[in-house]
Amino acid sequence: MEQGAPEQQPGPLGESLGGLDPDPVAAGDVESVGIGSGPEVRLAGSGDFMTTEGNFWSKKIEISVSEAEKRTGRNAMNMQETYTAYLIETRSVEPSDGQSVLTDSLWRRYSEFELLRNYLLVFYPHIVVPPLPEKRAEFVWHKLSADNMDPDFVERRRIGLENFLLRVASHSVLSEDKIFYLFLTQENNWKETVNETGFQLKADSRLKALNATFRVKNPDKRFTELKHYGDELQSVISHLLRVRARVADRLYGVYKVHGNYGRVFSEWSAIEKEMGDGLQSAGHHMDVYAASIDDILEEEEHYADQLKEYLFYAEALRAVCRKHELMQYDLEMAAQDLASKKQQCEELATGTVRTFSLKGMTSKLFGQETPEQREARIKVLEEQISEGEEQLKCKNLEGREFVKAAWADIERFKEQKNHDLKEALISYAVMQISMCKKGIQVWTNAKECFSKM
Numbered sequence: 001m002e003q004g005a006p007e008q009q010p011g012p013l014g015e016s017l018g019g020l021d022p023d024p025v026a027a028g029d030v031e032s033v034g035i036g037s038g039p040e041v042r043l044a045g046s047g048d049f050m051t052t053e054g055n056f057w058s059k060k061i062e063i064s065v066s067e068a069e070k071r072t073g074r075n076a077m078n079m080q081e082t083y084t085a086y087l088i089e090t091r092s093v094e095p096s097d098g099q100s101v102l103t104d105s106l107w108r109r110y111s112e113f114e115l116l117r118n119y120l121l122v123f124y125p126h127i128v129v130p131p132l133p134e135k136r137a138e139f140v141w142h143k144l145s146a147d148n149m150d151p152d153f154v155e156r157r158r159i160g161l162e163n164f165l166l167r168v169a170s171h172s173v174l175s176e177d178k179i180f181y182l183f184l185t186q187e188n189n190w191k192e193t194v195n196e197t198g199f200q201l202k203a204d205s206r207l208k209a210l211n212a213t214f215r216v217k218n219p220d221k222r223f224t225e226l227k228h229y230g231d232e233l234q235s236v237i238s239h240l241l242r243v244r245a246r247v248a249d250r251l252y253g254v255y256k257v258h259g260n261y262g263r264v265f266s267e268w269s270a271i272e273k274e275m276g277d278g279l280q281s282a283g284h285h286m287d288v289y290a291a292s293i294d295d296i297l298e299e300e301e302h303y304a305d306q307l308k309e310y311l312f313y314a315e316a317l318r319a320v321c322r323k324h325e326l327m328q329y330d331l332e333m334a335a336q337d338l339a340s341k342k343q344q345c346e347e348l349a350t351g352t353v354r355t356f357s358l359k360g361m362t363s364k365l366f367g368q369e370t371p372e373q374r375e376a377r378i379k380v381l382e383e384q385i386s387e388g389e390e391q392l393k394c395k396n397l398e399g400r401e402f403v404k405a406a407w408a409d410i411e412r413f414k415e416q417k418n419h420d421l422k423e424a425l426i427s428y429a430v431m432q433i434s435m436c437k438k439g440i441q442v443w444t445n446a447k448e449c450f451s452k453m
Contacts, residue, residue, distance in 0.1 A: 062091040063169055063184065065162035068154045069107070084154055085109055086161055090184050106187035110135065113161055115194055116183050120174060122199040125323040126406035127174065128413040130167035131312030133160025133305065140245065152298075156305055163309070173409075204326055216329045220403070226410065227321040234314035237307050244304060248297055255293035262287035278453035282446040289442040296435050303431070306424040310417060317413075320406055327402060331395050338388040345381040348374055 067087040074080060085107040113132055120129045137153050165184075168174045179197065182190055265283030269276040 060093040061169070062093060063162070063165050064089050064091075065158050065165065068158045070149065070154075082149065083109055084149065084157075086158055088165070088184060104185050106185075108183070108187075110157070110161070112183070112191070113164065115191065116180065117164075118203075119179055119194055119197065119199045120168070120177070121319060122203050123177075123197070124174060126320065126402050127171070127409045128313065128316045128320060129174070130164050130171075131309060131316055132164055133157045134308060134312075138241075138308070156301060160305060160309070204323070216325050217332055219328060220324060222407075223321045223324045227318055230314040230317035230321070233317075234311055237311040237314070241304060241307060241311070244300070248300065252293055252297060255290050255296075257290075258286050259290035262290065275453040278449045282449040285442050285445045285449070289439065292438060296431075299431060300428075303424055303428045306420065310421060313413070313417070317410075320410070324402070324406065327395075327399055331392070331399060334388065334392055334395060338385065338392060341381055341385050341388060345378055345385060348378050348381070 065086050066089050069085050069087070070082065071085050072080060072082050086109075087105060087107055089105045110132075117129060117132055120127075133156070137150075168180060174180060179194055182193055186193070262283040262285075265279045265286065269279035269283065272279060
């Protein structure tokens with residue numbers, strides 16, 4: 001999808017999340033948006049993107065996480081641990097003989113996927129970074145195992161990791177990142193390469209983010225509404241998944257109880273001569289019906305995982321909002337500091353003190369400064385004011401770029417979300433209709449068996 005602000009469309013995000021003002025804040029306007037001292041904003045076309053590796057994406061590339069393998073090794077504490085490794089394969093699709101040529105394959109642990117995503121979050125704070133699948137099973141019903149080494153759970157997580165890579169690879173900005181390219185092609189020393197970027201030092205602290213949340217005086221209404229939307233989206237999907245787990249429990253029980261029909265009809269057929277064949281056939285249909293719930297609920301897990309992806313996307317939305325709050329907070333602090341210095345300079349120039357200050361009290365106790373001292377202080381303050389005004393101008397400019405890039409990506413995410421959830425819910429409804437039709441067919445077959453008795 002092309003990077004840019006698409007036309008405004010109605011949707012769950014509301015009207016306030018529609019079209020982007022191309023110039024939402026004028027340079028020097030402190031009340032709008034700023035940028036913090038954290039990770040730099042890396043917009044499309046800038047940053048440490050691929051150079052010679054660009055040939056990697058010049059051809060059509062297929063990415064898959066094809067296998068999962070249980071392994072045993074040593075962790076950082078030199079203690080033995082069991083973990084799962086995933087085989088990533090990248091294929092360049094060439095027209096020669098219609099064959100897919102294997103470009104590369106390597107193994108990655110889940111923790112390496114986490115490292116990649118953490119890096120992307122830091123260096124691309126204006127992007128709604130795709131989430132990883134759950135590390136441990138959540139919203140499970142009684143038949144499913146919560147063990148993260150369970151084969152069924154590992155298989156679902158393998159599919160989720162593949163989906164994560166495809167999401168990143170299809171993004172117009174993230175797909176061009178060199179670290180992402182190396183993640184797919186360089187098995188050894190990849191972690192060292194990531195750590196050399198220094199992204200951990202550029203990450204904003206949780207304490208600073210919390211401080212900004214409560215102390216921003218002029219938050220952007222659109223980002224505030226987006227943050228609330230993220231909270232509500234997470235709450236709604238969590239409730240939906242809990243309901244689904246309860247329904248799955250009860251449905252599983254209802255289907256398995258039908259197996260009792262099969263057992264009873266089979267026992268009954270043993271004592272009936274004329275009705276025996278019909279009862280036996282009806283019992284067989286009931287056994288098939290009871291066993292079918294396993295495949296049905298396994299298919300349901302696929303749709304549940306699609307909902308879980310957007311449950312985790314809600315946190316990605318909030319991450320963009322938190323970064324904006326940090327920027328705004330940092331800008332307001334810079335503006336406040338600049339205003340304070342201007343007031344100090346004015347007071348020194350006029351010799352009047354409008355507010356109480358420690359320096360003013362000290363001057364009264366120990367005498368006034370000499371004209372030379374006052375002039376020197378005024379000169380220093382004027383230099384600081386000049387630097388502060390330039391810094392504030394740069395912060396506002398960077399803030400405008402952040403808002404523009406962030407809102408374009410939010411619109412992209414909005415279209416993706418509407419499409420994905422619509423398709424998932426329609427497919428889920430179709431599956432339920434098919435399941436009900438199978439139930440009707442089973443009883444129709446049983447009816448025919450009873451009619452022939």
